[in-house]
Amino acid sequence: xAKKRLVVVGNGMAGVRAVEEVLIRGGxxxxxxAVFGDEPYGNYNRIMLSNxxxxxxxxxxxxxxxxxxxxxxxxxxHAGAPVVKIDRAAKIVISETGVREAYxxxxxxxxxxxxxxxxxxxxARDGRLKRGVFGxxxxxxxxxxxxxxxxxxxxxxxxxxxxxxxxxxxLLTHLDDVHVxxxxxxxxxxxxxxxxxxxxxxxxxKLGARVHLEKSTVRILGEDCVTGVxxxxxxxxxxxxxxxxTGVRPNAEIGLRAGLSVERxxxxxxxxxxxxxxxxxSVGECAQHRGRVYGIVAPLWEQGKVFADHLTQSNLDxxxxxSKIATKLKVTGIExxxxxxxxxxxxxxxxxFAEPKKxxxxxxxxxxxxxxxxxxxxxxxxAAYLMQAFERDAPLxxxxxxxxxDFGAPSHKITLDEMPADAQVCNCNGVTKAxxxxxxxxxxxxTKAAMDATRAGKGCGSCKTLVAEIVLHYCGxxxxxxxxxxxxVPGVPLTKPQLIAAVREQELKSVSSIFDALxxxxxxxxxxxxxxxxxxxxxxxxxxxxxxxxxxxxxVHGNIQKDGTFSVVPEIPGGVCTPEELxxxxxxxxxxxxxLVKLTGGQRIDLVGVPKELLPAVWGELGMxxxxxxxxxYRTCKSCIGSDYCRFGLGDSMGLARQxxxxxxxxxxxxxxxxxxxxxxxxxxxxxxxxxGFVAIGDDKWEIYIGGxxxxxxxxxxxxxxxxxxxxxxxxxxxxxxxxRENAKWRERTYDFVERVGVEHIYAVVVEDSExxxxxxxxxxxxxxxxxxxxWKEAAAPKTVNQFVSTVQAEx
Amino acid sequence: MxxxxxxxxxxxxxxxxxxxxxxxxxEIAVYHTQSGEVFASQSDCPHAGGPLADGLIGxxxxxxxxxxxxxxxxxxxxxxxxxxGLRIYPxxxxxEGGIMLEIDEEGPTxxx
Numbered sequence: 001x002a003k004k005r006l007v008v009v010g011n012g013m014a015g016v017r018a019v020e021e022v023l024i025r026g027g028x029x030x031x032x033x034a035v036f037g038d039e040p041y042g043n044y045n046r047i048m049l050s051n052x053x054x055x056x057x058x059x060x061x062x063x064x065x066x067x068x069x070x071x072x073x074x075x076x077x078h079a080g081a082p083v084v085k086i087d088r089a090a091k092i093v094i095s096e097t098g099v100r101e102a103y104x105x106x107x108x109x110x111x112x113x114x115x116x117x118x119x120x121x122x123x124a125r126d127g128r129l130k131r132g133v134f135g136x137x138x139x140x141x142x143x144x145x146x147x148x149x150x151x152x153x154x155x156x157x158x159x160x161x162x163x164x165x166x167x168x169x170x171l172l173t174h175l176d177d178v179h180v181x182x183x184x185x186x187x188x189x190x191x192x193x194x195x196x197x198x199x200x201x202x203x204x205x206k207l208g209a210r211v212h213l214e215k216s217t218v219r220i221l222g223e224d225c226v227t228g229v230x231x232x233x234x235x236x237x238x239x240x241x242x243x244x245x246t247g248v249r250p251n252a253e254i255g256l257r258a259g260l261s262v263e264r265x266x267x268x269x270x271x272x273x274x275x276x277x278x279x280x281x282s283v284g285e286c287a288q289h290r291g292r293v294y295g296i297v298a299p300l301w302e303q304g305k306v307f308a309d310h311l312t313q314s315n316l317d318x319x320x321x322x323s324k325i326a327t328k329l330k331v332t333g334i335e336x337x338x339x340x341x342x343x344x345x346x347x348x349x350x351x352x353f354a355e356p357k358k359x360x361x362x363x364x365x366x367x368x369x370x371x372x373x374x375x376x377x378x379x380x381x382x383a384a385y386l387m388q389a390f391e392r393d394a395p396l397x398x399x400x401x402x403x404x405x406d407f408g409a410p411s412h413k414i415t416l417d418e419m420p421a422d423a424q425v426c427n428c429n430g431v432t433k434a435x436x437x438x439x440x441x442x443x444x445x446x447t448k449a450a451m452d453a454t455r456a457g458k459g460c461g462s463c464k465t466l467v468a469e470i471v472l473h474y475c476g477x478x479x480x481x482x483x484x485x486x487x488x489v490p491g492v493p494l495t496k497p498q499l500i501a502a503v504r505e506q507e508l509k510s511v512s513s514i515f516d517a518l519x520x521x522x523x524x525x526x527x528x529x530x531x532x533x534x535x536x537x538x539x540x541x542x543x544x545x546x547x548x549x550x551x552x553x554x555x556v557h558g559n560i561q562k563d564g565t566f567s568v569v570p571e572i573p574g575g576v577c578t579p580e581e582l583x584x585x586x587x588x589x590x591x592x593x594x595x596l597v598k599l600t601g602g603q604r605i606d607l608v609g610v611p612k613e614l615l616p617a618v619w620g621e622l623g624m625x626x627x628x629x630x631x632x633x634y635r636t637c638k639s640c641i642g643s644d645y646c647r648f649g650l651g652d653s654m655g656l657a658r659q660x661x662x663x664x665x666x667x668x669x670x671x672x673x674x675x676x677x678x679x680x681x682x683x684x685x686x687x688x689x690x691x692x693g694f695v696a697i698g699d700d701k702w703e704i705y706i707g708g709x710x711x712x713x714x715x716x717x718x719x720x721x722x723x724x725x726x727x728x729x730x731x732x733x734x735x736x737x738x739x740x741r742e743n744a745k746w747r748e749r750t751y752d753f754v755e756r757v758g759v760e761h762i763y764a765v766v767v768e769d770s771e772x773x774x775x776x777x778x779x780x781x782x783x784x785x786x787x788x789x790x791x792w793k794e795a796a797a798p799k800t801v802n803q804f805v806s807t808v809q810a811e812x
Numbered sequence: 813m814x815x816x817x818x819x820x821x822x823x824x825x826x827x828x829x830x831x832x833x834x835x836x837x838x839e840i841a842v843y844h845t846q847s848g849e850v851f852a853s854q855s856d857c858p859h860a861g862g863p864l865a866d867g868l869i870g871x872x873x874x875x876x877x878x879x880x881x882x883x884x885x886x887x888x889x890x891x892x893x894x895x896x897g898l899r900i901y902p903x904x905x906x907x908e909g910g911i912m913l914e915i916d917e918e919g920p921t922x923x924x
Binding site: 013060066067068069071072175452512520523524525526528529546547548549551552560563564800801802805806807808809810811 | 818819821823824825826827828829831832833834835836839845846847851860861862863866867868869870871872873877878880882885887888889890892893894895896897
């Protein structure tokens with residue numbers, strides 16, 4: 001059967017979401033798609049424009065569907081092609097640019113545009129908005145406002161509703177003098193009562209905005225360019241930037257011209273079809289359903305689902321019954337959620353709490369024990385629960401106080417478990433709790449991964465905390481786990497011990513042979529460095545070293561910088577170098593014009609910004625071994641002065657650090673290893689927060705600490721044992737490091753490893769040798785030490801063609 | 813209008829790696845996969861300008877070395893969906909191992 005063609009007029013959130021819903025239902029088997037959009041972009045999240053204006057996000061960050069998405073789904077996109085005509089008799093859509101698309105089914109999702117109030121002087125002589133006057137609806141508006149703000153000293157926003165306040169907040173990041181002019185008696189007239197309005201006004205003033213109430217604008221001043229506004233009471237206010245936030249108007253004219261019934265917007269039935277034509281659907285802000293036109297995003301998701309169910313015939317009985325309106329204000333620094341009507345009717349039950357000093361106001365309106373309206377200002381901790389109850393018309397608990405406050409703080413555990421699976425967590429993107437939980441179970445075990453996979457929290461962002469809590473809760477509890485979280489790398493379905501066993505047994509000696517033998521021949525780029533490291537751990541030098549499997553740092557033996565250059569850190573054991581070496585480093589830096597010379601936290605010298613092609617020459621002139629500052633390997637051992645000079649020194653920490661460096665240098669590991677030695681418990685060298693730390697306590701005794709961290713997390717190392725000689729300290733450290741090398745997951749630092757495995761278990765294996773593997777661990781470490789070599793020697797003998805070439809000049 | 817240009821030999825790129833080539837004023841990342849296939853794309857990552865030729869290469873994809881943006885080398889699509897796609901240059905290999913690219917006459921334009 002030939003495919004039918006679905007043409008969508010409108011490339012905004014409603015139209016594209018509707019297409020996604022069709023795709024989810026397998027609609028690609030039955031339909032081809034073409035989408036017309038006015039703007040020359042992919043589809044973006046209009047809700048986030050206020051964040052773009054405030055600079056909290058870049059415009060590039062708010063795209064939902066980049067152009068590639070259309071290509072991947074075989075959707076023809078006519079961007080920058082406003083539709084001028086729908087010929088329903090011929091079933092053809094024609095754009096201003098002359099593009100014609102025939103349709104079997106048509107979806108009109110043209111959204112709305114800023115309502116330009118009929119104020120004298122708002123237009124310039126050419127019929128366009130006067131210079132300096134803007135709507136606030138799309139990316140171009142946003143960019144134009146930002147550009148104008150840079151050369152303005154005062155901005156006025158007309159309209160004190162949700163959009164106006166968000167615009168004002170955004171403008172305050174560019175300008176000090178921002179005024180909100182509102183014709184109502186208080187801000188957010190639709191959503192707030194007088195008390196809430198007064199408190200919100202105070203909060204806006206605290207942010208720096210000036211608020212003018214009951215001011216009706218009668219004239220825009222200025223010849224070609226706005227210079228101010230005049231009010232009905234005769235007063236005026238100067239400005240050079242004016243933003244109109246006085247509401248939106250449905251883009252329904254296209255429907256009217258096509259002969260469809262249009263009242264305030266295109267009139268649709270419960271299946272989102274035009275009441276005049278069963279092949280024409282409409283969703284979003286251009287559609288009018290049961291007399292209502294919605295101007296917020298949440299109803300779009302419901303409408304899109306109904307449309308898709310009906311179009312694909314997945315559920316022909318589906319019907320849209322209208323949406324209840326709940327909103328949150330997205331103004332950083334102000335917490336405000338509102339639901340339904342702000343004022344009670346006769347017979348309604350009213351529950352209120354106000355603490356003006358703290359700016360907290362809560363008001364709930366109940367009818368038959370169901371929430372019909374509400375305001376939460378200054379504290380929206382209960383908003384998720386209440387908005388849910390409101391949207392579902394759910395009965396509320398008899399204990400009314402618990403609806404406003406968390407007394408005795410019932411734990412989130414209960415709340416999250418009790419939350420219904422289909423409860424909507426992210427209203428912007430229509431993501432349910434069940435979707436997030438499923439996504440966590442599928443292995444997305446960080447908030448970011450869950451957000452990327454579901455888009456939850458990627459709308460206005462106000463639900464991010466809740467998303468994070470859900471992810472944490474369902475990651476941490478006794479939740480069913482996806483086995484892949486235990487795999488060493490995502491691309492090979494084996495744990496590390498299983499993988500090592502298989503590699504040994506089948507004598508797999510290259511990364512490609514591992515993919516062939518254990519992963520069905522599927523090459524996973526992200527898994528390669530981990531596998532290369534594992535081969536080095538298992539076979540030491542005796543394996544096929546496919547250089548492409550290494551991260552770039554390990555191919556050219558430097559740390560890549562943001563501009564593509566590399567850093568060069570020579571080995572300086574114990575942080576001690578001779579004056580000759582110091583001079584040589586300086587000479588090299590001068591000779592090669594090294595842009596930055598930096599002392600590192602590991603007591604070494606970093607030459608930063610060396611282009612790839614200069615690396616061999618720089619290494620050659622330094623004449624020092626590599627410091628492995630780029631690698632997942634032993635890196636360095638920081639030390640204090642120790643006993644030779646320090647009047648408090650109890651042990652030769654400097655000498656021990658040098659011995660340690662000379663032993664373990666170049667030994668690969670699952671993550672970087674930073675060690676430290678301290679000559680006394682004063683811990684000047686921070687040995688207590690190192691992967692392995694050695695602290696002298698006198699009489700040749702050393703305490704050994706493992707699993708310390710001083711990075712993104714700070715953790716004091718666990719004491720493993722105390723030994724009575726330097727030799728024993730090095731031996732214990734070597735055995736621990738080998739155990740870690742064989743058992744830690746890729747990129748799992750010792751501090752995570754020690755917590756996962758338990759220091760008691762490590763003590764048993766390493767110190768007591770309870771499992772009898774001590775000798776094997778020692779031998780394996782000895783082999784690794786012997787196999788390690790200085791990769792900077794590749795300067796004279798590159799391992800691969802063009803190894804140190806930044807750019808190959810093409811043949812003429 | 814497109815034209816064909818030979819920019820070098822496949823043996824100038826080790827298997828499993830990429831190299832950046834300069835052709836006239838244009839820089840192009842060329843990738844030689846472990847299985848012997850060759851792909852070419854714009855040289856800088858659309859996210860933050862990372863050198864894609866220094867990336868990790870899979871069967872037909874590349875991971876940028878700076879922030880791990882992940883691209884399909886057949887289509888140019890960003891597989892994580894978190895940045896713009898890559899401009900891809902169709903590649904043909906000559907019998908002698910020469911790498912022939914299809915280049916726009918007016919030079920490359922940014923991917924959309």
